[in-house]
Amino acid sequence: MTSTESTDRPYAKYPVRIGVQIQPQHAQYADIRRTVAAAEELGVDVAFNWDHFYPLSGEPEGLHFECWTMLAAWAEATERIEFGALVTCNSYRNPDLLADMARTVDHISDGRLIFGIGSGWFEKDYDEYGYEFGTAGGRLDALGEALPRIEQRWAKLNPKPTRDIPVLIGGGGEKKTLKLVAQHANIWHGFGDAEVIGHKHAVLDQHCADLGRDPGEIERSVGVGDKRPEQIGKALLDVGTRLFTVHVSGPDYDLGLLREWIAFRDDINNK
Structure with a gap:
């Protein structure tokens, strides 16, 4: 990291990490x-699932499983990695209950949960399960x-x-979501090429400045889709991205691309 990068993008202090979203x-x-x-076993840093009730691609009525009961199982099934939802839909659960669920999974895993959350968007989930889409x-x-x-619920729970x-x-x-990130988050996750992500980082940095928060407290994460590290890795790295997440879907979970991104991480972090 150059001194310019360190000054302009304090979140570039984080090591590169690799996530996988196991859909x-x-x-x-x-x-x-x-x-x-x-x-x-391959060495991934974070494993994510997602919070939906139906497939998002392929057969719309295909096999599918629920998010948070699965995360509790992952807490027992893994030993090292962090894990969480990418992302929990806020609409589906009472916030205080969700806080308690997260606290419980945090304890089951000995402190490896990442609490991913978003506002929700998949209308079929809402309609089929009786939530108001709005x-x-x-x-x-x-x-x-x-x-x-x-x-507030996390602060009240016993044990904490x-x-x-x-x-x-x-x-x-940019007006609402990134402001919420500046107010509440430790990690921001987005999608797009380096130009888009760099712009979003700048907007988030400004929200942090407006709130008096150090933007370096927020790790920057991106979904890489089906792109290989030699295609997009350096450009995203240069705008401050440090957590890169590959997605894989059933029935055959191909981890070939994940291996390439893990090698990219090791090359960068070992320099």
């Missing part, structure tokens, strides 16, 4: 469990109301969480 669709749970174990703005307002309740549970907020809305 819980089109596979039996035994296959998902084996994939989590294989990813941990508007994007209304769902973001509800997330803004829920986050302080979650933090094992650590200050890292909060990851996903989404790129």
Whole structure:
């Protein structure tokens, strides 16, 4: 890291980390469990699932499993990695209950949970499970109301969480979402090329400045899609991204691309 990078992007102080989103669709749970174990053995830093009730691609009524009961199982099935949802839908659970669920999974895992959360967007989930879909703005307002309740509940629980549970907020809305990140999050997760992500970082940095928060306290994360590290890795690294997440889907969870990103991480961190 150059001195310019350190000054302009204080979040560039973080080491490179690699995540994998193991999408819980089109596979039996035994296959998902084996994939989590294989990813941990390969050396991944973070394993994520997602918080949906139906597949997002492929057969819309295909095999699918619930997020948080799965995370509790992952807490027991893994030993080293951090893990969490990418991301929990705020709309689906009472915020105080969600805080208690997260605290419990945090304890089961001896402090390895990342609390990923967002405002929700997949209308089929809402319609099929009886939640009010409302508007994007209304769902973001509800997330803004829920986050302080979650933090307050963590402070009241007995026993308390094992650590200050890292909060990851996903989404790129510049007026509301990134302001919530500046107020509440330890990690911001977004999507896009280096130009888009660099712009979002600048917006988030400004929200931090407005609130008097050090932007270096927020790790910057991105989903890499099906791109290889030689295609996008350096450009995203140069704008301050430090957590790169590969997604894999059932029924055949191919970890080939994940291996390439782990090698990219090791090359960067060992320089």
